[in-house]
Amino acid sequence: MSEPSRGSQISRRSWLLAGLAAPLFRARAADSLAVTFDGDNLHIASPDLHFLTGKPLRRLTDGGTVVYLGRLTLFRDPFLTPFRRTDGRFVVSYDIWGEDKFSVTMPEPVPRTVLLPASAAEAWCIENLAINASGLPPDRPFWLLLDLRTVPRKDLSQVLGDSGINIKNFFIEFFSRQPGTDDPQWTRPAGPLRLADLVRTPGRGKIG
Amino acid sequence: MKYAWLGCLLLCRLLVAAPQDADVNVNARYTVESVILSGKGWTTNLRSETTDKISLGLRHQLVALIGQKLNPAGLDSLAANLKKELSAREVTHRVVRGENPEEVRVEFEVKPAKVSADLNLDQFVYDSAQGWSGSGAAGLTVGQHSFSVGLVSDADWLNERYAGFRARYEDKRLLSDRISFRFQVESYHDQWNSSTLAALAVHPDLTSEAYRARQNFQPTVTFALAKPLTLEVGARMERFENEDPAAGTVASDALITTLRFHRRLEDSDSQQDLDADCSLHAATRALGSDFVYSMRTAGMRYQFHHGKHVVTDNAWTGMILGRAPLSDRFVMGNTYYLRGWNKYEIDPLGGNRAVHNSVEYRYGPLQVFYDAGAIWDAGQQATPRQSLGVGLRESAFSLAVAFPVRSGHIEPIFMMGILP
Numbered sequence: 016m017s018e019p020s021r022g023s024q025i026s027r028r029s030w031l032l033a034g035l036a037a038p039l040f041r042a043r044a045a046d047s048l049a050v051t052f053d054g055d056n057l058h059i060a061s062p063d064l065h066f067l068t069g070k071p072l073r074r075l076t077d078g079g080t081v082v083y084l085g086r087l088t089l090f091r092d093p094f095l096t097p098f099r100r101t102d103g104r105f106v107v108s109y110d111i112w113g114e115d116k117f118s119v120t121m122p123e124p125v126p127r128t129v130l131l132p133a134s135a136a137e138a139w140c141i142e143n144l145a146i147n148a149s150g151l152p153p154d155r156p157f158w159l160l161l162d163l164r165t166v167p168r169k170d171l172s173q174v175l176g177d178s179g180i181n182i183k184n185f186f187i188e189f190f191s192r193q194p195g196t197d198d199p200q201w202t203r204p205a206g207p208l209r210l211a212d213l214v215r216t217p218g219r220g221k222i223g
Numbered sequence: 224m225k226y227a228w229l230g231c232l233l234l235c236r237l238l239v240a241a242p243q244d245a246d247v248n249v250n251a252r253y254t255v256e257s258v259i260l261s262g263k264g265w266t267t268n269l270r271s272e273t274t275d276k277i278s279l280g281l282r283h284q285l286v287a288l289i290g291q292k293l294n295p296a297g298l299d300s301l302a303a304n305l306k307k308e309l310s311a312r313e314v315t316h317r318v319v320r321g322e323n324p325e326e327v328r329v330e331f332e333v334k335p336a337k338v339s340a341d342l343n344l345d346q347f348v349y350d351s352a353q354g355w356s357g358s359g360a361a362g363l364t365v366g367q368h369s370f371s372v373g374l375v376s377d378a379d380w381l382n383e384r385y386a387g388f389r390a391r392y393e394d395k396r397l398l399s400d401r402i403s404f405r406f407q408v409e410s411y412h413d414q415w416n417s418s419t420l421a422a423l424a425v426h427p428d429l430t431s432e433a434y435r436a437r438q439n440f441q442p443t444v445t446f447a448l449a450k451p452l453t454l455e456v457g458a459r460m461e462r463f464e465n466e467d468p469a470a471g472t473v474a475s476d477a478l479i480t481t482l483r484f485h486r487r488l489e490d491s492d493s494q495q496d497l498d499a500d501c502s503l504h505a506a507t508r509a510l511g512s513d514f515v516y517s518m519r520t521a522g523m524r525y526q527f528h529h530g531k532h533v534v535t536d537n538a539w540t541g542m543i544l545g546r547a548p549l550s551d552r553f554v555m556g557n558t559y560y561l562r563g564w565n566k567y568e569i570d571p572l573g574g575n576r577a578v579h580n581s582v583e584y585r586y587g588p589l590q591v592f593y594d595a596g597a598i599w600d601a602g603q604q605a606t607p608r609q610s611l612g613v614g615l616r617e618s619a620f621s622l623a624v625a626f627p628v629r630s631g632h633i634e635p636i637f638m639m640g641i642l643p
């Protein structure tokens with residue numbers, strides 16, 4: 016069954032809500048996401064987003080492990096109703112004997128580890144948060160929201176040694192709670208965008 | 224078979240998909256070179272030094288890190304245990320480069336609590352010959368200053384049952400880390416056993432009269448002369464209220480000095496502790512004392528730990544010259560000295576000469592001990608006595624039956640409770 020015809024139109028109310036919601040994300044033009052499309056998935060990049068900083072960085076340089084949970088949500092309206100989301104878990108540590116290199120492990124779906132300088136490690140995490148664009152009409156506007164947080168120390172054991180259903184449940188619970196005042200959080204919005212306008216990167220090819 | 228393969232696949236999936244911290248922290252490939260423990264004004268490198276600040280078990284856990292691959296997740300739980308044992312505000316840890324490549328140093332930093340309050344049960348013991356004895360205190364620590372107030376009812380330590388309160392103030396850093404100051408106040412009401420009163424009637428000149436209450440004021444300063452050696456210097460000012468209020472009070476004012484030595488030797492699977500002390504109390508008329516006497520004591524304790532085996536030898540001797548009040552005379556036949564004997568039977572007035580040795584062996588919680596000693600007064604013949612005992616001891620909790628070794632009937636004494 017095809018989408019209702021109003022799908023291609025954005026109501027004035029939606030635009031108004033988008034206008035109101037945008038300041039909530041503390042979004043400036045320079046802070047928004049760069050989005051590309053490979054024919055299947057939407058990929059994001061945010062060169063100005065630096066999360067290996069502050070307290071988490073101190074914990075890392077002290078030899079500890081910091082786990083970042085990232086969530087990329089796709090909206091077909093201005094950040095009101097999530098249409099699809101993807102979650103990513105990044106386990107980061109700082110190589111004490113390395114030359115300013117960070118080890119990043121992404122446990123799912125297949126564990127992968129890289130050893131990179133800070134900005135490259137940040138970029139690698141963001142790049143790995145791709146979201147499937149199937150079902151999204153090429154000329155219909157959509158919005159993306161990136162939410163990245165560190166897991167508090169007390170919850171580390173839950174995310175380091177767990178997998179499958181438990182980690183999925185943890186994601187649901189974790190992103191539904193308000194971050195504490197000491198828990199860093201980074202959000203980046205993007206949109207309105209249209210698949211047809213996006214830069215195509217090598218991938219499967221045509222959409223639809 | 225199908226299910227077995229499925230099980231294997233699931234297990235592999237779990238193993239692959241659930242990395243532990245040791246697998247994902249890049250520093251887990253490095254070897255721990257040393258473990259440093261530091262706090263305000265102190266640092267201990269556990270590779271070459273030892274510390275009494277933490278329990279033996281925790282120290283072993285920390286020392287066990289040395290030479291092993293780093294386990295970053297394990298450091299969190301060790302920091303939590305340190306925080307608990309040291310009542311610290313916070314214990315943080317960091318991993319830094321070691322002296323050699325591929326080796327790292329683990330540093331724990333202890334941040335002391337600004338204010339902490341605690342409630343302690345110092346002693347709670349039942350002796351089938353003497354009944355119950357107990358003492359407890361509530362304490363408050365603000366930085367280097369600590370205050371405590373406690374209640375005591377004790378029929379074990381002396382030849383009197385004394386009940387009352389004691390309060391203590393301590394400044395752990397008086398001008399320097401090496402000097403501490405303590406002021407203790409005690410006030411007790413006393414009850415006497417009929418054997419003691421009868422013996423006093425026979426030997427009125429040996430010691431003080433029975434008193435109904437006593438107070439003690441004791442300021443002391445302790446100097447850490449060298450790491451294992453401390454010297455305590457102070458005064459002990461006691462007031463005794465006569466049974467007859469019309470008779471007023473008498474005073475015993477003494478200068479006190481105690482030299483203490485503690486040494487611990489450790490290797491990978493055993494530990495040896497050596498404690499020694501000697502003290503001198505001197506009460507003179509120049510200090511306004513009604514009693515003139517000097518008391519000298521010396522003690523040595525050696526303990527050897529190897530796995531679950533613990534062997535302890537505790538030797539002690541004391542001598543009083545002059546006429547000391549009842550509360551300062553030596554007592555045996557309690558839960559510390561000549562266990563199994565009844566103190567009122569041995570010497571209801573205590574003695575001014577004493578010598579004692581105790582050998583104890585423990586395997587886990589099982590305990591056997593052999594006590595030998597003598598208590599007498601100058602000019603009398605010393606009578607050596609011995610006792611044997613068996614029991615259970617776990618941490619401070621003790622349950623024991625002790626038998627005096629003598630000809631004739633055997634009358635065991637049952638002891639249980641919390642002993643320091």
